[in-house]
Amino acid sequence: RKEVEQDPGPFNVPEGATVAFNCTYSNSASQSFFWYRQDCRKEPKLLMSVYSSGNEDGRFTAQLNRASQYISLLIRDSKLSDSATYLCVVVNNDYKLSFGAGTTVTVRA
Amino acid sequence: DGGITQSPKYLFRKEGQNVTLSCEQNLNHDAMYWYRQDPGQGLRLIYYSQIVNDFQKGDIAEGYSVSREKKESFPLTVTSAQKNPTAFYLCASSIERSATQYFGPGTRLTVL
Numbered sequence: 001r002k003e004v005e006q007d008p009g010p011f012n013v014p015e016g017a018t019v020a021f022n023c024t025y026s027n028s029a030s031q032s033f034f035w036y037r038q039d040c041r042k043e044p045k046l047l048m049s050v051y052s053s054g055n056e057d058g059r060f061t062a063q064l065n066r067a068s069q070y071i072s073l074l075i076r077d078s079k080l081s082d083s084a085t086y087l088c089v090v091v092n093n094d095y096k097l098s099f100g101a102g103t104t105v106t107v108r109a
Numbered sequence: 110d111g112g113i114t115q116s117p118k119y120l121f122r123k124e125g126q127n128v129t130l131s132c133e134q135n136l137n138h139d140a141m142y143w144y145r146q147d148p149g150q151g152l153r154l155i156y157y158s159q160i161v162n163d164f165q166k167g168d169i170a171e172g173y174s175v176s177r178e179k180k181e182s183f184p185l186t187v188t189s190a191q192k193n194p195t196a197f198y199l200c201a202s203s204i205e206r207s208a209t210q211y212f213g214p215g216t217r218l219t220v221l
Contacts, residue, residue, distance in 0.1 A: 043212035095206045099151035
């Protein structure tokens, strides 16, 4: 079983829609969680950290469910510029990062 | 401007040749990392370094070598021993190993 798994998508949504997707992880001792955004043929960029209590950053909401070992990302009021691949990153207790393969979101006009 | 730079952006290599990828940062970060990204897969750690003159193997170090002679620089050499070197190579740095990592723009290596 992979350490971090994501639905590759693509999730094709119209502008203004809400889209949400999950990322599951296998190591119950994982300490920290992040969402990175990666545009085509570019480097990943930090989108947001994921806190135990859940957190929002504008139109983006991240949640952590430790019992079921998954994190989620919800994007409200989707913009064309939200089209990207979203990488889930899980940090283990030895500070090793494990990356998901990414979920591709395409927002259409 | 502070940041991480990688060069070249695109690199072509003939089979059997060694090639070195550059990574420089002026963020004063102690930790630096090299990852490889292949289509449909998550990033995989090749090597990392927490301080100057020290580095550790990651999950897929075979066929690669690194050096960390200066805090700012962490070059990666892809040797002829690496069986499938064609990939997107990403360098990252963080203040310390436990901190958030920031990535350079990447080098796309193609073996002809």
